[in-house]
Amino acid sequence: MEKNMSCGVGKCGHCSLGKYFVCKDGPVFKYSQIKDIEEIWS
Numbered sequence: 001m002e003k004n005m006s007c008g009v010g011k012c013g014h015c016s017l018g019k020y021f022v023c024k025d026g027p028v029f030k031y032s033q034i035k036d037i038e039e040i041w042s
């Protein structure tokens with residue numbers, strides 16, 4: 001799983017994973033945080 005970060009501050013939404021933003025909340029996540037986000041696993 002990888003997401004590119006455009007703005008780096010969470011405003012553009014390009015790196016969003018469900019309710020999380022990779023640029024603000026990541027880039028490392030616990031499995032328990034992201035296990036229910038469908039877009040990651042499809």
